Amino acid sequence: MSGSWAIRGVRPLGGEPADLFIDNGELVDEEPAGAEVIDAAGLIALPGLVDLHTHLREPGREDAETVETGTAAAALGGFTAVHAMANTDPVADVAGVVEQVWRLGQDAGHCDVHPVGAVTVGLRGEHLAELGAMADSAARVRIFSDDGHCVHDPLLMRRALEYVRAFDGVIAQHAQDPRLTDGAQMNEGEQSARLGLAGWPAVAEEAVIARDCLLAAHVGGRVHFCHVSTAGSVELIRWAKGKGWNVTAEVTPHHLFLTDDVVSTYDPVFKVNPPLRTAEDVAALRAAVLDGTIDAIATDHAPHALEDKETEWAAAAFGMTGLETALPVVVAALLETGALDDAQLWPLVADRMSSRPAAIGRLSGHGQPLLPGAPANLVLVDPAATWTVDPARGASRGRNTPFAGRTLPARIVATFLRGRPTALDGKVA
Amino acid sequence: MNRHLLSAADLSRDDALLVLDTAEEMAQVADRPIKKLPTLRGRTVVNLFFEDSTRTRTSFELAAKRLSADVINFSAKGSSVSKGESLKDTALTLEAMGADAVVVRHWASGAPHRLAHWIRGSVLNAGDGTHEHPTQALLDAFTMRQRLGRLEGLNVGIVGDVLHSRVARSNVLLLHTLGADVTVVAPPTLLPVGVDAWPCAVSFDLDGVLPKCDVVMMLRVQRERMHGGFFPTTREYSRRYGLDARRLAMLPDDAIVMHPGPMNRGVEIAAEVADGVRSTIVEQVANGVSVRMAVLYLLLGGDLSAGSEDVA
Amino acid sequence: MTPAHASPRLGDTSPGSPRPVSGDPTTARPVLDTADVGRAVTRIAHEIVERNHGADQIVLLGIPTRGVTLARRLVTRIAAVEGTTVPSGSVDVTLYRDDLRLRGVRPLEETDLPPDGIDGRVVVLVDDVLFSGRTVRAALDALSEFGRPRAVQLAVLVDRGHRELPIRADYVGKNIPTSLRETVHVLLTETDGRDGVLLGPADVGRAPAGTEEAR
Numbered sequence: 001m002s003g004s005w006a007i008r009g010v011r012p013l014g015g016e017p018a019d020l021f022i023d024n025g026e027l028v029d030e031e032p033a034g035a036e037v038i039d040a041a042g043l044i045a046l047p048g049l050v051d052l053h054t055h056l057r058e059p060g061r062e063d064a065e066t067v068e069t070g071t072a073a074a075a076l077g078g079f080t081a082v083h084a085m086a087n088t089d090p091v092a093d094v095a096g097v098v099e100q101v102w103r104l105g106q107d108a109g110h111c112d113v114h115p116v117g118a119v120t121v122g123l124r125g126e127h128l129a130e131l132g133a134m135a136d137s138a139a140r141v142r143i144f145s146d147d148g149h150c151v152h153d154p155l156l157m158r159r160a161l162e163y164v165r166a167f168d169g170v171i172a173q174h175a176q177d178p179r180l181t182d183g184a185q186m187n188e189g190e191q192s193a194r195l196g197l198a199g200w201p202a203v204a205e206e207a208v209i210a211r212d213c214l215l216a217a218h219v220g221g222r223v224h225f226c227h228v229s230t231a232g233s234v235e236l237i238r239w240a241k242g243k244g245w246n247v248t249a250e251v252t253p254h255h256l257f258l259t260d261d262v263v264s265t266y267d268p269v270f271k272v273n274p275p276l277r278t279a280e281d282v283a284a285l286r287a288a289v290l291d292g293t294i295d296a297i298a299t300d301h302a303p304h305a306l307e308d309k310e311t312e313w314a315a316a317a318f319g320m321t322g323l324e325t326a327l328p329v330v331v332a333a334l335l336e337t338g339a340l341d342d343a344q345l346w347p348l349v350a351d352r353m354s355s356r357p358a359a360i361g362r363l364s365g366h367g368q369p370l371l372p373g374a375p376a377n378l379v380l381v382d383p384a385a386t387w388t389v390d391p392a393r394g395a396s397r398g399r400n401t402p403f404a405g406r407t408l409p410a411r412i413v414a415t416f417l418r419g420r421p422t423a424l425d426g427k428v429a
Numbered sequence: 430m431n432r433h434l435l436s437a438a439d440l441s442r443d444d445a446l447l448v449l450d451t452a453e454e455m456a457q458v459a460d461r462p463i464k465k466l467p468t469l470r471g472r473t474v475v476n477l478f479f480e481d482s483t484r485t486r487t488s489f490e491l492a493a494k495r496l497s498a499d500v501i502n503f504s505a506k507g508s509s510v511s512k513g514e515s516l517k518d519t520a521l522t523l524e525a526m527g528a529d530a531v532v533v534r535h536w537a538s539g540a541p542h543r544l545a546h547w548i549r550g551s552v553l554n555a556g557d558g559t560h561e562h563p564t565q566a567l568l569d570a571f572t573m574r575q576r577l578g579r580l581e582g583l584n585v586g587i588v589g590d591v592l593h594s595r596v597a598r599s600n601v602l603l604l605h606t607l608g609a610d611v612t613v614v615a616p617p618t619l620l621p622v623g624v625d626a627w628p629c630a631v632s633f634d635l636d637g638v639l640p641k642c643d644v645v646m647m648l649r650v651q652r653e654r655m656h657g658g659f660f661p662t663t664r665e666y667s668r669r670y671g672l673d674a675r676r677l678a679m680l681p682d683d684a685i686v687m688h689p690g691p692m693n694r695g696v697e698i699a700a701e702v703a704d705g706v707r708s709t710i711v712e713q714v715a716n717g718v719s720v721r722m723a724v725l726y727l728l729l730g731g732d733l734s735a736g737s738e739d740v741a
Numbered sequence: 742m743t744p745a746h747a748s749p750r751l752g753d754t755s756p757g758s759p760r761p762v763s764g765d766p767t768t769a770r771p772v773l774d775t776a777d778v779g780r781a782v783t784r785i786a787h788e789i790v791e792r793n794h795g796a797d798q799i800v801l802l803g804i805p806t807r808g809v810t811l812a813r814r815l816v817t818r819i820a821a822v823e824g825t826t827v828p829s830g831s832v833d834v835t836l837y838r839d840d841l842r843l844r845g846v847r848p849l850e851e852t853d854l855p856p857d858g859i860d861g862r863v864v865v866l867v868d869d870v871l872f873s874g875r876t877v878r879a880a881l882d883a884l885s886e887f888g889r890p891r892a893v894q895l896a897v898l899v900d901r902g903h904r905e906l907p908i909r910a911d912y913v914g915k916n917i918p919t920s921l922r923e924t925v926h927v928l929l930t931e932t933d934g935r936d937g938v939l940l941g942p943a944d945v946g947r948a949p950a951g952t953e954e955a956r
Contacts, residue, residue: 193623196538196560196598201622266539267546310517312537314558447848454833454849463886468836496836726836730846
């Protein structure tokens with residue numbers, strides 16, 4: 001079980017070197033007797049990462065990912081909690097399914113699994129699912145989303161935003177107007193015109209975000225926007241936050257790092273929903289992470305079976321894996337802005353990848369400051385190490401990383417979940 | 430030239446001219462009693478068609494046979510492809526059969542790019558989705574040069590469903606490479622967002638463009654677009670963007686009318702225009718064979734990395 | 742795009758432009774000078790007329806590039822002797838070669854047959870150098886598809902030996918014994934600025950001349 005640890009010379013949030021002590025699953029003041037010692041000189045300690053947006057595929061597509069393999073990947077990526085999206089088969093739209101996923105997470109033990117409940121029955125956008133039952137279940141669901149589908153009906157969205165107020169829930173909207181994106185394959189712009197792929201206009205995302213900001217304000221509900229991908233979306237969210245409305249937003253590591261230029265190979269590993277956008281969008285998203293307009297970075301880890309990706313672009317599934325590359329990609333993207341020094345970088349990463357997502361998901365045990373008394377959920381990062389992404393070496397069953405072959409900064413050295421190592425030296429512990 | 434021909438953008442100006450010059454020599458074969466050359470004896474060309482196109486397939490087949498290649502037609506209909514075999518498995522099968530070239534027509538943009546990723550032979554894009562159709566552009570350029578004697582400085586209007594047209598994309602790229610000035614003309618709903626980045630001018634007004642055109646190329650309006658809400662009615666489309674006798678009269682005297690076929694007579698082109706002396710539509714078909722012979726020869730004739738030293 | 746191979750050096754052999762003179766002319770040794778070339782062409786012209794009892798039935802077809810130039814000169818010489826201009830043209834054998842895979846793709850050169858064709862005529866193929874014989878073999882294949890000549894004869898300025906096929910020339914300007922490691926450069930004023938034949942070492946860094954064709 002969870003032993004006791006002395007992590008020596010580590011730099012919490014990139015600050016001055018210090019010793020961290022773990023005993024009985026918590027951070028403690030004094031070095032426990034017989035603690036196992038880790039020489040952490042040069043390493044950074046961050047609170048364990050929290051993902052708001054993970055597809056674990058179980059139940060239904062265990063060939064693509066399972067709770068076991070997905071959470072192992074999460075541990076290797078430095079995560080201590082993930083939110084499992086509802087688009088499984090069967091859909092997580094009743095208490096029974098969310099409790100099943102939650103228990104699978106407990107059994108696997110690599111990180112906490114917090115199921116996301118579907119907003120509507122079968123993700124069909126017609127009737128509200130039993131949101132209250134999922135909230136009251138053992139899984140204690142607080143985030144509801146039809147992710148993969150937009151809750152497009154404005155009346156249904158209004159009711160959902162109103163209804164979840166009763167248990168402090170939040171609707172995580174996948175903002176995509178279905179009519180404007182019928183058959184869409186990639187960002188609509190110069191590249192889609194050249195490549196002859198059906199365009200996915202930015203306005204299809206922005207129009208829904210604008211509407212839902214107004215709806216949330218009107219009913220006093222809490223809305224969260226999944227995987228925001230355009231400069232226009234950032235502007236709208238900034239405007240809504242300026243009004244004091246209860247709006248939060250996430251961005252994926254890949255939208256912070258890649259542009260639609262990569263689509264020119266037609267390699268479906270770059271096919272994702274929402275699509276990769278332009279360099280201007282990437283710059284706006286990075287700026288929004290820096291100034292807090294975007295609250296959280298979430299992976300949208302979407303593993304797929306090989307046969308769903310090794311195909312024509314138009315026939316391929318949307319989605320990329322992300323758990324094992326998230327932190328390094330975010331570090332690379334933020335460093336590219338040139339706006340941060342070391343002392344600013346790590347507190348920002350901790351905030352956007354741990355504290356704020358934990359707050360949005362109402363997770364009390366995660367995203368806490370690394371202080372005595374807090375649950376010992378933390379990750380050790382080697383900021384000086386670089387590594388090359390090899391999809392075959394990951395724990396995820398999905399091989400569809402868009403970063404294959406890229407050399408990234410910052411390596412995850414160890415992850416602790418309530419004092420127990422879940423990853424050590426790049427291996428599942 | 431590269432090993433594959435996937436996009437008209439793969440061709441440099443020298444490459445494109447080499448294809449056209451070679452096609453001129455190939456055209457002579459059609460006038461001979463024996464319309465056959467031994468050049469590609471022992472090579473295997475696979476026509477891999479995931480979409481029906483009898484004219485393009487036949488044109489490639491004839492071109493390959495005139496060069497003495499062995500030709501295998503692999504059609505999506507009645508083969509394992511229609512039973513859900515993946516493009517990759519099909520590619521591996523063709524690879525195992527020793528295909529030296531795969532001529533691929535596919536409903537998905539970029540499918541030839543994926544195919545080129547999986548096989549060693551040359552891949553020729555014979556039309557992919559709404560992306561490109563480079564040999565069509567080459568035969569169009571060949572036809573223009575044959576009729577008008579030059580390409581440099583020619584004013585070419587490409588009219589119609591530019592958004593979904595692989596012919597338009599390839600022609601804009603190739604004609605720009607060859608020094609022609611292209612204007613695409615269409616209702617705004619049938620132009621892609623991002624067309625501003627193309628090396629051509631854009632207009633919504635056919636009547637304004639016609640008087641300066643040396644070439645006007647009419648694109649086919651696909652039946653599904655007619656009901657896709659891109660324009661109010663077919664009648665309104667033909668009135669604003671169809672080429673009829675009145676508009677034909679607006680063209681300069683020696684201007685030519687092209688169409689990649691198959692035509693919708695009475696929609697984008699009036700019957701009397703299609704059959705008129707300025708129309709190159711029949712020549713385009715004949716030239717298609719010569720141009721495809723040239724491309725097959727240049728891609729397959731030999732190992733392109735070998736030297737070209739001359740020894741008698 | 743997948744640039745699997747470097748582009749061929751297209752500029753080297755664009756249609757109508759001179760073939761490159763391989764080898765280093767400074768180390769090449771002249772074996773025929775301007776006057777020698779002139780005399781050889783004149784003699785071949787006379788021999789063609791003599792062998793065929795006049796020029797009535799003759800068609801001269803040059804193999805590009807220098808064979809075409811030589812054929813044109815022969816037309817002029819025969820006209821001076823006989824007072825008639827014999828039909829002439831060119832036949833590009835590139836598409837009939839058996840060594841495309843080894844030598845790589847080359848731009849095609851012009852095939853230009855006289856308006857009356859070659860049926861029933863005596864076709865004299867003209868080339869600058871006879872070596873392995875494979876070019877002539879390709880030319881014979883090409884001719885058989887253009888028509889049915891009564892007879893085919895072969896005229897070359899230089900025969901350097903090393904035949905790989907049962908082919909011989911009917912008219913030879915000069916027999917030059919060579920080793921396989923040597924190259925023969927034929928220079929003609931129209932393409933090279935002067936007339937002459939040089940014998941030089943094989944090009945450094947390239948395969949010995951002829952070996953590509955020979956295998």
